[in-house]
Amino acid sequence: MRKTTTTTVPVLGVRALNRATLGRQLLLxxxxxxxxxxxxxxLGLQAQNVQPPYYSLAARLDGGAPxxxxxxxxxxxxxxxxxxxxxxxxxxxxxxxxxxPLGRAARERELGQFRRGLAGVDLGRLAELARxxxxxxxxxxxxxxxxxxxxxxxxxxxxxxxxxRCRLPLVQVTPRGLWGSGGQxxxxxxxxxxxxxxxxxxxxxxxxxxxxxxxxxxxxPASVRxxxxxxxLTRLRPxxxxxxxxxxxxxxxxxxxxxxxxxxxxxxxxxxAPPRFLPEYDxxxxxxxDRARVVPxxxxxxxxxxxxxxxxxxxxxxxAGVWRLxxxxxxxxxxxxxxxxxxxxxxxxxxxxxxxxxxxxxxxxRFGTVTDVTGP
Numbered sequence: 001m002r003k004t005t006t007t008t009v010p011v012l013g014v015r016a017l018n019r020a021t022l023g024r025q026l027l028l029x030x031x032x033x034x035x036x037x038x039x040x041x042x043l044g045l046q047a048q049n050v051q052p053p054y055y056s057l058a059a060r061l062d063g064g065a066p067x068x069x070x071x072x073x074x075x076x077x078x079x080x081x082x083x084x085x086x087x088x089x090x091x092x093x094x095x096x097x098x099x100x101p102l103g104r105a106a107r108e109r110e111l112g113q114f115r116r117g118l119a120g121v122d123l124g125r126l127a128e129l130a131r132x133x134x135x136x137x138x139x140x141x142x143x144x145x146x147x148x149x150x151x152x153x154x155x156x157x158x159x160x161x162x163x164x165r166c167r168l169p170l171v172q173v174t175p176r177g178l179w180g181s182g183g184q185x186x187x188x189x190x191x192x193x194x195x196x197x198x199x200x201x202x203x204x205x206x207x208x209x210x211x212x213x214x215x216x217x218x219x220x221p222a223s224v225r226x227x228x229x230x231x232x233l234t235r236l237r238p239x240x241x242x243x244x245x246x247x248x249x250x251x252x253x254x255x256x257x258x259x260x261x262x263x264x265x266x267x268x269x270x271x272x273a274p275p276r277f278l279p280e281y282d283x284x285x286x287x288x289x290d291r292a293r294v295v296p297x298x299x300x301x302x303x304x305x306x307x308x309x310x311x312x313x314x315x316x317x318x319x320a321g322v323w324r325l326x327x328x329x330x331x332x333x334x335x336x337x338x339x340x341x342x343x344x345x346x347x348x349x350x351x352x353x354x355x356x357x358x359x360x361x362x363x364x365x366r367f368g369t370v371t372d373v374t375g376p
Contacts, residue, residue: 012221012250012258015269017293018317023265024218025284026060027276033061035069036092039078042218044089044099046286047080050177052279053090058356059276065356070179076194080172082165085232086110093194100169101201102211106232107166117156123163130164131189138173138186208239213261219287221250221260230287252290273317275349280309295319299335315342321370329364330354337369
């Protein structure tokens with residue numbers, strides 16, 4: 001009688017997943033990477049607001065002064081545009097061409113909500129006209145609405161401008177996004193802004209496979225659903241199956257299959273994880289279907305109020321509170337009572353963050369406690 005061999009798939013506990021993800025995210029120890037290389041490694045930084053990318057790098061890089069990223073943006077080496085999940089990200093000039101196709105499905109879903117307001121509108125012609133407009137000079141969304149409404153007066157003006165944003169690779173031109181500078185959102189095409197002609201997109205399968213490998217390098221180990229959450233995509237299973245011979249697999253505590261790169265770092269679960277101050281919408285908290293590797297279940301949903309995300313504090317690698325800057329103080333509100341040692345570490349990290357981000361400005365550091373935390 002032939003014996004059957006059972007292969008046991010290793011299980012990665014929550015702390016093991018936490019430390020692996022923090023390591024990939026440059027949050028276990030600050031990295032010596034240059035800002036451009038860090039933005040590339042992380043596949044972009046969430047940038048719904050102007051300041052988050054700067055705070056994201058300050059938490060991750062040794063010497064993450066905001067002026068360094070701002071200079072890259074001014075020199076057009078990094079750009080702000082709608083990509084993953086149909087949200088604004090800061091990408092390198094090279095990666096914006098890689099990331100935008102990944103967000104196509106999310107943009108089409110968003111556009112689908114406005115189909116009624118686009119009845120009778122030729123979207124191909126709209127894209128051509130919008131391209132001519134924004135390449136003649138950068139335009140605000142209001143200016144796009146007004147110009148496109150002159151061509152399609154019966155259509156919903158908001159839907160017209162949204163269609164242009166969804167169908168064209170539009171970047172936000174500076175001074176919008178520069179550290180310490182103001183400026184309304186004005187748009188032009190990425191090709192016009194970078195002074196480069198459009199390049200043909202890679203074959204869909206090749207693009208998906210390359211994205212899987214880069215996602216795992218920055219966010220792994222991860223499931224298929226995790227990556228789909230990060231990109232706002234569906235049907236990525238075939239890409240993982242094509243790559244399976246090149247990957248290794250684990251299970252999470254719930255039996256979900258996780259994929260990873262064979263040579264990627266997976267630190268010991270007891271590896272120290274210093275406190276970190278993260279901005280609102282940091283991709284660490286947005287890029288997995290199961291966020292328990294960073295967000296304890298009892299704190300789920302506590303990092304946001306409605307559609308507005310809070311700035312978050314990590315202690316021992318996990319979400320432990322929220323923070324904000326007031327006129328004269330850094331206010332830290334924890335979800336539980338930190339130990340004396342944790343409080344000292346958080347204070348030291350807060351002082352470092354303030355020195356990097358706001359040199360020459362004096363802030364007190366004050367602690368409070370969020371007392372109404374309830375689990376689902």
